[in-house]
Amino acid sequence: MNDVQKQWQAYIDDQISLAVVDASNKYHQGLNDLLNNPDTGLLTKQDINALDVMKQYQEGEVKIRQNALGALPNYKKAHDAFLKMADDTNINKLGTVMQYQYSKQKEYKANVLQTRLDLNTNNVVEEGVTANVFAGFAKNAATIDALYMNELGRENLAQKRRDANTTMLTKWLDNIIADGSQTSLDVAGEVLSQAGDFVNSADLAKYTHIVSTHKKEADLTRRVDAVLDATDDRAEQLKMLQEGNRRTIRRLIHGAGGANGSNSYFEANASIESAGSGDYNAYNRDSGAFGKYQFLPSTWEWVSGQTGVNPEDHSPEAQDTNAKWYWNYLKSELNGDEEATSVAWNWGLENGRRWQQGLSTGMYDGQEFSFNEPYKGNMAVTERVRRLKELAGNQSSNLVDEGFKYSIDAGLVGIQMDNGRNGCAEFVGKFGASYSEFLAKEAQNNVVNVPMMVEDAKKDNIPVVPFDIENLNKGDCIFYKTNEGSQGHIVIYDGNGGFYGNSSSTGPNGTTIHGGDINIPGMVPEGIIKTGISGTQDRWVESEEQIYSEEELEKELDARRALRKRIKQEAIEAKVTNAKKQYADWAFNHAQATDTERRQALAGIIGDDEDLKISVLGGQVISLDKSIQNKAEAMAAKSRKANVFDVQSVKAGIHNGKLDTKEKLNEFFSNVDKTFTPDQVNQIYTEFDKVQNGEGFDIGNWLTRYDMNWDTETWKANKNALDVIVGEEVNKYQQEHNGEQPDKDTIRKMVVKATTRWDTGATAEYGIFTDTPLKLSQVDVKRLGYATWDLIKTDEGTYVRFYNYDSDGNPYLANTIYATELPDFMKRNGIK
Secondary structure (H helix, E strand, O other): OOEEEEHHHHHHHHHHHHHHHHHHHHHHHHHHHHHHHHOOOHHOOOOOOHHHEEEEEHHHHHHHHHHHHHOOOOOOHHHHHHHEEEEEHHHHHHHHHHHHHHHHHHHHHHHHHHHHHHHHHHHHHHHHOOHHHHHHHHHHHHHHHHHHHOOHHHHHHHHHHHHHHHHHHHHHHHHHHHOOOHHHHHHHHHHOOOOOOOOOHHHHHHHHHHHHHHHHHHHHHHHHHHHHEEEEEEOHHHHHHHHHOOEEEEEEEEOOOHHOOOOHHHHHEEEEEEOOOOOOOOOOOOOOOOOEEEEHHHHHHHHHHOOOOOOOOOOHHHHHHHHHHHHHHHHHHHOHHHHHHHHHHHHHHHHHHHHOOOOOEEEEOEEEEEEEEOOEEOOHHHHHHHHHHHHOOOHHHHHHHHHHHHHHOOOOOOOOOOOOOHHHHHHHHHOOOOHHHHHHHHHHHOOOHHHHHHHHHOOOOOEEEEEEEHHHOOOOOOEEOOOOOEEEEEEEOOOOOEEEEEHHHHHHHOOOEOOOOOOOOOEEEEEEOOOOOOOOOOOEEEEEEEEHHHHHHHHHHHHHHHHHHHHHHHHHHHHHHHHHHHHHHHHHHHHOOOOOHHHHHHHHHHHOHHHHOOOOOOHHHHHHHHHHHHHHHHHHHOEEEHHHHHHHHHHHHOOOOOOOOOHHHHHHHOOOEEOOOOHHHHHHHHHHHHHOOOOOOOOOOOOOHHOOOOOOHHHHHHHHHHHHHHHHHHHHHHOOOOOOOOOHHHHHHHHHHHOOOOOOOOOOOOOOOOOOOOOOOHHHHHHHOOOEEEEEEOOOEEEEEEEEEEEOEEEEEEEEEEEHHHHHHHHHHHOO
């Protein structure tokens, strides 16, 4: 090729390169706009269309690529260079688009899940106590599985279900237990007892405790309200609460063989749970239950919170502590019924109550099941109770026999122990673990030394006695003196003259055997550890225990009393406020009303309501009475006409001796500056004649209600009685003073004495009479139909005793009234 051709070729190559660069820029700009344009870019979409980004990108990229290719010269070299660049760029952008679409799909799926779960939860919450919570759990599971079955592993999928169910359960519980009703709490407790497989254990434990606490508080409140309705006396209320604060607990007491607890219902239940193994390391892969007592993780965590045991500690000591506490808790909730306690241990507290009530079915997962049939891989409830009674019944040999059978069936006879020829204590612990709590603990603690086992028995209060063949029972441990010294060997007595033990003479490493005779050559029986059957008959005993402490009773009683008092006081205050408003409205519409009209309106609003009478409104009535009286006196004085008070004043002069002759009376009328009507004069002379003839005493002739600062109603209510009482006092006075008449001040003192109300000690707790003691007057006594009275205070309270006189003038007790009942007694007899 000559130089011209080379130059031409170089020119062509430059043009191709420039064209490829331009096409590449155009391609990049097109892709950037396709993906990132603020208005139309695929990666800026937020709606559901973002889920289809990949398809839209692929279609858009093809168009951009074709447009860029169309701008290139028709040279293969140019096309090849551009397509290589476009393929590399497309791969990079495709990855970005795929990541974006995945994130949007994940976000969309999460939103769909939350929306559906919220709908499920809201439906359950709205249904309240009638809701089938377990059906809600099933809907949650179906929703989660549909969206995530092919995305999450088994454990993560299960956790997602538990999280959703926990949210549903807690919201539903918060809703139904808010009212504190017994029905709501019972339903909540039943659901919680069956929810262990569906929700997070920590939340289950928390709400189980909350519901249990609410139920106890609700029960105490009901008890207190009942005694508050029965009586107002606090001492009597507390006494009634204490009388109802006992419950009878029925327990099975075992003989000596029961000293280690092996024959109790508690141990019988543990034997059922662990299939007789007593294995503290047992684990159920299906349910997650573990240990000798087969605790579910959720139950274990809650119980640990009550006992203070570290939830991570699964040691035998921790298991024993939690199991005993939980057993006693369930038994307490079920009033000591240990059969129902065992049912509750496996099926939940509410099913324990159903068994206790004699029902033939239980509830689990929201489904009813028969107590007579196996269910969910568990033995029938009736079979469980039968086995429980068999293991813990009056014949204490049952548990030992079952334990022997289990240990033999487990292949513990005819094998080598880990400690070989020296494995006698090791074997006794393992073989006896199936029926003895003590031996199970020894096995768990790897006790392989006979002296240590004997010492541990003493520490655990297991009887250790000298050997006596008459004191041997099946399951007891016999320890021997050997040529190595005291406590050199140990076996388990088989109840028939033989033993189960480890023999060092059956081979180089020893073998476990069933020997036919406890008299082993070269050994002397030395002592017995009483781990076997008791020779003493088991028996039922009943005992009582408190349901609530004295402090709990008094605290709740005082709180409820204070609440009722506050509610009553608030009701009174509201009543007074309403009455004030009524009167204020009336006064506003009757601005020109007279005092008499105002008093009449106010008295009508107050009516017979005692609360309103002693309120500020009652005080207003008294003020209006005084105002009316003052105005009447002013008007009378202005007119100088004699009024009723003037007439009474003249009559009083007649009675007190100032006007004891007609001459004095005539002189009075001659000099008085008041004008008396003929009728008034006639009344006065008539009264004079009555006094001269020795007729009855009239207090109105001495005093008026204004002298006593009384209102009209009080004066009218007391006048007749005062005529009698003060008349008697005047007669006594005259006898003591040679016929001298008492003066007005003395008469007034007699009235005060007769109408003074003495403190009965009945001030308490009514609210109506706050800071005002209830009182009793001699006038009231007369009106009640009695001659006299006195007051007596005892430890039980204050009493008022009423007396009358017999025909010989001797007083006798006619009636006794408790002081706080006096106001109602007086009201019933027409005395306000």
